[in-house]
Amino acid sequence: MHPRLRSFIGTIIIIFLVVAYAVLATSFATAALAQQPWWVHLAYFVISGVLWILPAMLVIKWMAGAKQPK
Structure with missing residues (x-):
């Protein structure tokens, strides 16, 4: 998939x-x-305010994709 x-x-x-x-x-x-x-x-709001980062990190890792060999 194209990075953009x-x-x-x-x-x-x-x-x-x-x-x-x-x-x-x-x-x-x-x-x-x-x-x-x-x-x-x-x-509650401190904990729930931080927990959304976990699934967002997975999406960001997916967005970064596999590194292409040079």
Whole structure:
């Protein structure tokens, strides 16, 4: 696959991933953490704010592709 096409597809996937993850994380927090103290909200959003990086790293590695021999 051409590197520019791979980058374009990966960018679209990452944008979708971030939007979907934000909606899901916020919906869960609204439903499950409504009566919790502020520090539980803080811990949840710190952890969930970092976890989206894991699937994004996989997409970025795919976007980089295999190194071509010189």
